[in-house]
Amino acid sequence: MPSNGMPLIDHPAGRDAALYPVFEDLKMGRYRRVKELLAETGHNWQLRTFRSQVIALYAAHTRAIDYWHQEEPTNPDALMMWARVLTQRMFHLRHPANNPAVINAANHARRACHAAIQACQQCPVAWICLLALAQFDADPRYKQDADHWSPSQTVDALPDGPWPLFWAVRQRDPENREGYQRMLQFFYACGGGAHAFAQWTAMRAGECSILHMPPLYAYAEDYRRRRNSHQTSDFMYWNNHQIRHYVERARDGWFTYLDADTRSSPALSIDLNLLAYALTVTGMEGAGPVFQAIGPYATAMPWQSIAPRSNWAEDFHQARAYALDQQPASR
Secondary structure: OOOOOOOOOOOOOOOOHHHHHHHHHHHOOOOHHHHHHHHHHOOOHHHHHHHHHHHHHHHOOOOHHHHHHHHOOOOHHHHHHHHHHHHHHHOOOOOOOOOHHHHHHHHHHHHHHHHHHHHOOOOOHHHHHHHHHHHHHOOHHHOOOHHHOEOOOOOOOOOOEOHHHHHHHHHHOOOOHHHHHHHHHHHHHHOOOHHHHHHHHHHOOOOOOHHHOHHHHHHHHHHHHHHHOOOOOHHHHHOOHHHHHHHHHHHHHOHHHOOHHHHOOHHHHHHHHHHHHHHHHHOOOOHHHHHHHHOOOOOHHHHOOOOOOOOHHHHHHHHHHHHHHOOOOOO
């Protein structure tokens, strides 16, 4: 345990207590609890997106969803999770994206996505899976699908990309956080366009909108790559007026508007951790309330994956303790 106390919980399920029993079922190749939990989740698209993504991280290594899909091939939830699992398994492949085996696996996953879409037209999750699969067609030398290389059809000079898929997600859930993440990942894979997309998103974000966060993700990924190639340092990178502007907007235009229930949403754990990290490394005020909202639910992204240290949990605790010490004393 870190020297300053609170043990951290870095499980992807975070504070979503209803998810934990699901993983025990998955280990034994069972799907009953997955089925029950998704039925309870209903059309809460934010929670459905989050839970299905976390379940797929584990289910991709088991046969549980395969069995469910075989036994209930017309169940909309089974079809959605089948699309999720096949998409997740794509990221375990070790071949280049233009390898025939990868292309065939991606097409198989896309067929599963379209089956899920037909079963539940209003659900955004299968469209998000299609967005994720677009990353396997992000090399402009080997364009495979026109939907992955479409013009944005906006007045802004945004790069070509999987815009039809993105618009389909937005139509169903306008501020679906994973949909925006998948677009960023496509542009990361292309080698350019992530910052333009993230800044375009933030420019159109209203008050209390999570769409103030994409620029922080784009800067974090850019920093990770530069740091890994020894091109920058914490101070050199984060002491930048433009970066500080977007961190301020995420703090003041999104976080400060959230009520206690929203701040405790398990779907926001990574966003809160990234905001706390960005406020810390830029030296800006306001990290204390963000750390309080995080509680013990630290996430590997950003504390471990962006700026890996020998003891990232200790770094989290030190940043948290300093931020809380800087808060004005209550009267």
